[in-house]
Amino acid sequence: MRLQDKTAIITGAGNGIGKEAALTFSREGANVVVADFDEAAAEAVVAEIKEKGGNGIAIKVNVADQESVTQMVQEAVNSFGSVDILVNNAGITADAMLHKLTPENWQKVIDVNLTGVFYCTQAVIPKMVEQGKGKIITTSSVSGVYGNVGQTNYAATKAGVVGMTKSWAKEFGGKGINVNAVAPGFVETSMVAKVPDKVIEKLKMTIPLNRLGKPADIANAYLFLASDESDYVNGTVIHVDGGIMM
């Protein structure tokens, strides 16, 4: 198994891509910390993990709240003794054309998608430095690299995530910590379900693989970056988008 006895914190693991990642990591032998604002969803994922013979705990966290993040990491260490992998997966959208974007919706998305990644990564770094090894994965997006109509706030955060990822890869590479990003294209989750049908139809025509992504497509990229197979991969962005971004 590729993650035998590793402890992985996955934020936003109650639903969508994060949920699929939690189940995938568990199948590969990890102790999974299913961390989500949506506590009931996180508990349901842990129940599924246990039903299948895996090991995990659910933690209610708001990644935009530093105290909540500190508690999450402490609880993970108390439960499993180490933090080997962090997947910064939690994210939200609040889409609007620029002229309709409110300062509140600008700030809300910055707080979760950008500041949340900063808080979570900063909170696990001391433990990973002490261990002399760690894997940090961030979640960017095609929107952050390529831009997207109606996503000023979201695109800013997902481009920012790439900048932070590369900075941390340089800061912590020498300490045995790999930091990499995955930039998904459009994936079938509740996030994309909010996009108007006419936009999805236009979009599909731009994807060379002719389909939206599935959560497992992204979870598999997270798995590679979390496993020892990626030990010489650092500061990179893996595009998992059906070729939309060539």
Ligand code: CAA
């Ligand atoms: N790509 C291309 N064109 C788009 C577009 C997109 N993503 N989003 C909107 N448009 C176009 C619309 O088709 C429309 O064109 P026409 O005037 O020719 O019909 C024009 O922009 C204005 O759109 P609306 O009439 O819908 O304007 P609105 O003010 O009512 O709503 C909106 C604007 C909130 C941005 C809405 O269009 C919308 O939700 N668009 C989808 C935005 C989007 O793609 N979000 C991605 C969510 S998934 C995600 O974020 C995951 C990820 O990382 C990729």
Ligand code: NAI
């Ligand atoms: P989703 O909406 O299905 O799941 C997101 C999860 O994050 C939810 O369980 C939600 O409760 C949790 N969450 C939201 N705010 C939180 C907070 N403050 N603290 C803790 N948890 C919080 O979304 P999806 O699609 O699974 O997205 C996962 C990640 O992938 C996000 O970072 C998203 O931006 C990114 N992404 C998604 C794409 C897609 O097409 N679905 C494309 C590119 C990137």
